[in-house]
Amino acid sequence: MLSPVQILHFEATAFLFGLAAIVAYQLLTGQINLQGILQRKDGTGQTSPERIQLLLATLAAAARYLAAVAQSHSGTLPDIDNNWLYVMGGSSGIYVAHKAWSTFKAAQQLGEKS
Amino acid sequence: MTMVQVCGFVLCLFIGLLGLTILYLIWTKQINLSELLSEANGDASMSRFQLLIFTFVIAISLVEIVASDMKFPDIPTGVLTLLGISASTYAVGKGISYSQPDIMMGTSGGTSDPSAAQAAADDAKAHADEAKAHAASAQQSADQVKPANL
Numbered sequence: 001m002l003s004p005v006q007i008l009h010f011e012a013t014a015f016l017f018g019l020a021a022i023v024a025y026q027l028l029t030g031q032i033n034l035q036g037i038l039q040r041k042d043g044t045g046q047t048s049p050e051r052i053q054l055l056l057a058t059l060a061a062a063a064r065y066l067a068a069v070a071q072s073h074s075g076t077l078p079d080i081d082n083n084w085l086y087v088m089g090g091s092s093g094i095y096v097a098h099k100a101w102s103t104f105k106a107a108q109q110l111g112e113k114s
Numbered sequence: 115m116t117m118v119q120v121c122g123f124v125l126c127l128f129i130g131l132l133g134l135t136i137l138y139l140i141w142t143k144q145i146n147l148s149e150l151l152s153e154a155n156g157d158a159s160m161s162r163f164q165l166l167i168f169t170f171v172i173a174i175s176l177v178e179i180v181a182s183d184m185k186f187p188d189i190p191t192g193v194l195t196l197l198g199i200s201a202s203t204y205a206v207g208k209g210i211s212y213s214q215p216d217i218m219m220g221t222s223g224g225t226s227d228p229s230a231a232q233a234a235a236d237d238a239k240a241h242a243d244e245a246k247a248h249a250a251s252a253q254q255s256a257d258q259v260k261p262a263n264l
Contacts, residue, residue, distance in 0.1 A: 004122030009181040011126065015133035016177055020170050022140055023147065032150050036157035051160045058164045061196070062171045069175040075183030077175060080192030088196060092203040095160065100210050107214045 042102050050098045057091035153211065161204040168200045 002010075026032040038055070040048045061084055068078040139145040151158040151166070172193060179187050 004119065004126050005184070007123075007126040008129065009177070011130045011133055012177045013181070015137065016170070016174050018133075018137045019140070020174070022137065023150070023166070023170075026147055032147055033152050033156070034158045037151070037160055037163060039157075041155075041157065054160055054164065058167055062167050065171055065175065065196075069178060072179075075179065075185075076187040077179055077190055077193055079190035080196055082192070085192060085195050085199070088199050092161075092164075092199050096203055096206050096210070099207055103210050103214050 040102065042106055048098075050095045054091050054095045057087055061088055159204075159207070161200075161207045165200050165204050168197060172197065 023032065027034060038047055038051045040046050061080075064084060065078070065080060068080075072078045136145070140147060151162045153159045153162075176187075
């Protein structure tokens, strides 16, 4: 007979994978809005390179960490290599810096118009 | 079976039903996730997407590790730093967006697409004409009713 701990593990795993599956399904079928996720918000509708690099860095870091967890037998969460932290920090920094620059540039143009 | 085991099974049943209910409500759209990644202006947010991915990855990893070792593991500083980077990106991006609400909502300088602007102008003109026709009709009805009241 299953113990309560085993049942709880099964429930937690099923819930998390079920939730991830539903979110992934809704993302792929367009039920969760992804409109404009890779486009600049300055009204030009152009594809944004800094968003693409952030997406790629995010997916790469997530896949790398999941692989490390799958290979880990130590019973602890594996640490993340500093190089990956630099990649994520740099990637996020580029995204935020460009967002700030484009927003304040648009604000400046608005101020000049008015 | 002891009282502790009975309580354990009742707890398992409660948590299982709670999880199933949440998943069912999400699946049937009674819990609406369509705006999960959307900003106030309706566009999807890259930083929200990043936070969503990392949250799932860490949560699934944690459950698997806890199940294999049956104790709550220490969270490495690298993982905390990664989540911190992700959450900070989201928070700073949000701060930048909300510092200029007109630009975020796209109300600052109109649209850069001339055809969209023309369509909006035509739509507004059609609404104005319709309102004018309604006003004329109402005035006519009022004129007809007035002599009867006098």
